[in-house]
Amino acid sequence: MATILMVASEGLPFIKTGGLADVIGSVPAALTEQGHEVSVIMPFYKKIKDKYATKFNDVFTFKKEYNVSIYYREIPVRIYSSEVDGVTFYFVEHQGYFERDELYGYNDDGERFGYFQKAVLEMLNQLNYWPQIIHCHDWHSGMIPCMIKECHTDDYRYSQIKTVFTIHNIAFQGNFDARILDPCLGVPYYLYENGSVRFDTGISFMKSAFVYADKITTVSPTYSQEILTPQYGEHMQSVLNMRKYDLWGITNGIDIKLWNPKTDPDIYENYDLVNVKEGKKANKLGLQKELGLKENPDVLLIGVVSRLTWQKGFYLLMEQLSALCAAPVQVAILGSGEKDIENKFRDLENGNKGKIAFYKGYNEALAHKIYAGSDLFLMPSLFEPCGISQLCSLRYGTLPLVRETGGLKDTVKPYNQYEKTGDGFSFEKYDSVDLMNKINDAVNVYYNKPEDWDLLVKNAITKDVSWQKSASVYTTMYKELLD
Template sequence: KETAAEVKPEAVEAGKETATEVKPEPAKADKETAKEVKQRAVKAVSKKVKPGAAKAVKIEEPKEAYATPRKSVVFIGSECYPFVKTGGLGDVMYSLPKALVKQNCDVKVIIPRYKCIPEEYQKKMVYKGSFNMDLCADGRSFYVGIMEYVWDGVVYDFIDNEEFFSSGNPYISLVDDIPKYCFFAKAALAALNYLDWVPDIIHCHDWQAALTPVFLRTMFEKTKLSGAKTILTIHNLRFQGIYDIPKIRYWSGLPDYVFNKDALKEGQRDANMLKGGLTYCNIITTVSHTYAGEIQTPYYGEKLDAHLRYHSGKLRGIVNGIDYDIWNTKTDSRLYVNYDNSDVLDKKKENKRSLQEELGLAQDDHKFVIGLISRLTNQKGLDLVNSIMSQIMDEHTQVVVLGTGDSEYENSFRYYENAYKGNVCSNIMYDETRAHRIYAGADAFLVPSQFEPCGLTQLIAMHYGTVPIVRETGGLKDTVEPYNMYSNTGNGFTFDRYEAGLLLDAINRAKTLYFTGREYWDKMVQRDMEKNLSWDNSAKQYKDLYLELG
């Protein structure tokens, strides 16, 4: 391992501008409107056209005529697919920047260079420089390396430090993770300073990057980054980065005045990194409109509800999307049979039969197959499923489960597979190919979560023509419109209160329509596939938010 003392190339103090000044493109060019781009293109072509030959020349529209001004945005977070991913944050950090490029944004993503990042990506990284950065309250400094990889129009910068990121897993324990992400939050800003890349927007994600707005408004307030606006997105409020004040004060080196009850202080002796970020950022977003309201209540607020109510004026909710390059029934190579909306009713039957065969279930077109892909935890509503499983199972129903989690639920589903042989398959693992096949082969998809900030599984299920059965919470409520038998509208079946009986009722309503009103069920399948669930809508809302910040 390299220590700070051993590695001191191009020593640069965090927060100071580098000696080499890189002159950026004139700001005026970045702010051009679509109309100005078009006028410039027409003018350029007309100069080359001889008099009398105008009719013979076709003036083409410029390829990238954007409707809104260009914005430079940096995403700072702890994970990003395909380099490292443990949950939905990794998907967002990959898909949203790609979608923002199409919205006339210049996007950079900064994540740690973990040792667990696959070698195929490690070897493509390019060294961009390094420096030593003061971090701790006692002046202790650490090496910061910057490795870069460009892909799909997005620049990925990896913060390199063997001491913090040599573990095989991005998250170990709070005692290890607190110093790691104090370092990362500051190093990300110092790297931007070093690279002389000054963004309009610094978009931070979850507690691991939450100290970035705090550093920006304190230790970096006299640097060229100080004009940037900050957004902090909450993906799951349950995780906040809480530890005792002395430890976080030491590892961050932040001034004493930020450790007050309105910023980082939590209770009598703890500091809360997420809370500090919420105080110092310009805008707070979360991943659905309903969840933005829920987290301001004691039930969902994870002890930050009062703080969020105080900052409600800068709180917004924007639903996530799914990446159509990955989730596309027409091109998905993992499926048994590809399909689209024109032939979904026939091809889904083929996928269903093949899934039943692969999983050792009774092959029967008339069975109602329910899919469940989830972490097996209380949050996901599996205690409700446990209490009604015997009532769900009948001669017409099959259940397919995929996921890992608490041993209580892993063992329960193993028991159900044995008790209902040929009609229940419990895959206590995670397999990407099998997940795709369950989305395509199941008739209905179960998401009975206790709380769900956004949820991606119900979006994928609908896009694959699988009808969701969900609880009305968070993003589930925002994305699944309950079926209305009178107007024949809606995208799925829902229940409101967190009660097993209401979940059973929703499943039975779905079964009833499937078996007795198949024509209406099929129309719902096609409606779900037609629904635009891509990142396009979400990216446009984020771009509007960036423009709102100026």
């Protein structure tokens, strides 16, 4: 078994903005159960400090202070650690870089995460901690494989480390001006001139990882093939095709202890396979009451928990609002994002009180209640590397309705009326008519084929959506890398 350091920009239980945090919060513990020694390192954000302010010294342990060079100045680094479920989490502290209101989206993100990656590599030396594998997640850690192979060639301790890079969303690439290469990253400029790290007229942290990492993974088998094409490759497909034999698609799982309708403290009434029908009705009534929907345990309730962006397919839904409002359904929406979508959903709620409810923002407890209280869960994504929400909905016996792309295609088995199989509904073309037709198909099954619906719910709630199977695939990849 391997000693692994995972490098990421966020992770539960400490901080979350997206699905990456769910992965970092779950897969290290699953790998630890398989015998690996796994640690994680991430920035020490202001939001983490604020969250644990009253018990800081109980949670975090100071480990080391040292310097790294940024723009030819020695910049201090302080390392803290904390242990969760047998996994050591390290944190890189720098007040100027990381104690800000948001995690990303600043003009100096290249410098901030260049500092982070330098601090990670120097930490190995400072703590005399030498993992066999450094597993980097998304662009924020994408330069590490390059730094190891180009900047530490004379140090056998670094040169023996293998690197893995996981793409969580290829649309976010970490593209910056090439002028940060030497002064900020410590990477020689000739790597821009020879094309190794060049992308368009600048550099790309993600492309650099594609060139230098020993293995590349992404979060579902279908997405691993989609990103080799111009439609989904975000102009990176040529580089990825050069590395396609080192590219693995490994489907995400979820933390089935956290997402468990039998023990979930946030839902209105706990249930499992034995009493799923009664349990979901009780949760539906609780959700309807809380959100101001008409209380009716028999109406089909559609749930949405999502970022409200173009990627998630909600512009398709915008084209079918009249048909949706005419259908015998209720809709509960939780999310925030693009103003056009938010405003449309707000107007929709105002014009359909008791039928449609929109909660702008994110509320973790309400998310759990929507998973438990809904009958159908909507994810009509344009693209979806893996998706977490459909796995949560399956866990709660709520049937996902998805477009057949990326991890949605890999994790949802569509209803087959002839074979009486499936655990959800899906449509192939990115087309609003096809979406509405599939919603109508689900409505028909719910009201007119209740025995089929109950079978689909049983299939959903008993489906294995844990990390165990995926952790076994990671173990196979790590073994191949080290043999």
